[in-house]
Amino acid sequence: MLMQELRRSALASYGVAERSFRLVKRYLGWEVVWLVYSAVSTLTIGLIGVSASRAGGGEAAAGQNLTLYLVIGALLWNYLSVLFQEVSNAVAWERWEGTIEYTFMAPIHRLVYLAGNSLFGLGYALLRTILIFGIAALWFDMDLSRANWGAALLVLVSSSLSFMGLGLVAAVLPLLSPEKGPQATYIIQGLLLLVAGVYYPVDVLPEWLQPIAAINPATHTLDGIRAALMEGAGVAEVMPWVLKLLLTGVLLVPLGLWVFQVGEQYAMRTGRLKRNG
């Protein structure tokens, strides 16, 4: 009975992810636009590294390192923002399509629906990031000879749980305010990445922001992946970051789900899912 229920829930989550992939296919033109935009943005940031190292007259290796440092920041920005957006915009998307009431009437736990969106967000963000990384790797002369790919992937996957949790917290905003909610999620996303040292070490941030950076999962993700790709840190060496990220994720996912459920109850009480007649 339990196995049957789990299987049914897994298939429902898969159904949500499958629907999102089908929508991506239908909006393929826009997908190409976003891919080109993100790739160009990554290349321009990488080129800042190239020109800065030339202007400084430093060694080629230092220049390569700076470029890699910036490109990793740009790729992580892309990955985490896509993942966060896909999870947090799930409700906004349903509102836009007018399907929110139908979906929310389905006899599934809300976690099943949100897990499907997260599953899609994870796959989609990963795919896009790999494509952009491929373009950046062809463009720049980056030294990846010491990169430990397994450790980097471990950090990335561990960070996803935290960002899903944050996405769930943000997903409630479009539920509460159809117009202002989606706008607020973009502000949250921007602030998360600003306070993460995306293109700089966090110690250049104002002192009052640094405690926030210390608890920001994006900071640990960037530090862990840079260590794995630039310094060849192995699984054991990135474990402190992985553990911090998993711990944050274990706290944030239930918190996100709880916030979402409180928000949904509020929307059902005040008629914010939809109201007419």
Added chain:
Amino acid sequence: MSDGSKPGDRLADRGNRTVLALEVENIVKRFADDSEPVPLWQRLLGRRPRQVAAVRGVSFQVPEGEIFGILGPNGSGKSTLIRVIATLLLPDEGTVRIFGHDVVRERTAVRQLINRVSVEAAFFKKLSAMENLMYAARLYGLPVKEATARAGAILDRLGLPRKKRVIPLEELSRGQQQKVAIARALMTNPRLLLLDEPTTGLDPKSKREVQDFILEAQREHGATVILTSHDMEEAERLCQRVAFMDEGRFVALGTPGELKAQFGAHPEQSLEAVFLACTGKGLGEEAGPDRVLEEVSA
């Protein structure tokens, strides 16, 4: 009805073993009055927005297998009531039970028993009918193959050409989209089907086809149907009993014949005339907020 029987005949056959599909007791639903928003600083000082009641103490019961109509002008509270029954709105007062399950405390159990067709076709418009149906099948835990075969049979019956099922729904007419919505709802074999103005905006032929199909579905599957409409002809054709809803209240309830007799209408007269006699309003009148919504607090 091809066999000339009314849905109610089935109920009568059951004798005393009537199962209640829906029990609604004294439902009240209020909303904040959006026309007079309270600024944030005033809210922080404790000023609450004015509350207005969209549904005011509605009670009724529907036995299994009946098609029950809720009729009223736009803004009378029909859709709010349907949303409460559909677990999409929490009532402020009162209870709703579907086959004995409370819609607030046993939401998942209720959701397994119901489905809804709303006035606006709620679809991912860039996806095809079949893609939308597959998504619905997954959400309802149906094997995709079986569900699409079932939905395909329903769409065949409703006359939606096969080539129209694989193109984006936004390229279908409103009538065709509504047929897909009905197929999606019936695919899950709901015991209680909520039809919120399912034929509004359809051309006469599509309207007739959808109405025929509702009767057929009720006859063959025994589903209980709650239908909201402001089309009195449709209600008279489909429903055994109808309730007139006005300003958030049920102002009359009975079979079409009973209502006509109660308000002194000739049996050949339409329910529209009965509604006018009952409320002093025509169904085409849009209910304004000053009429519909009762101020309950300031």
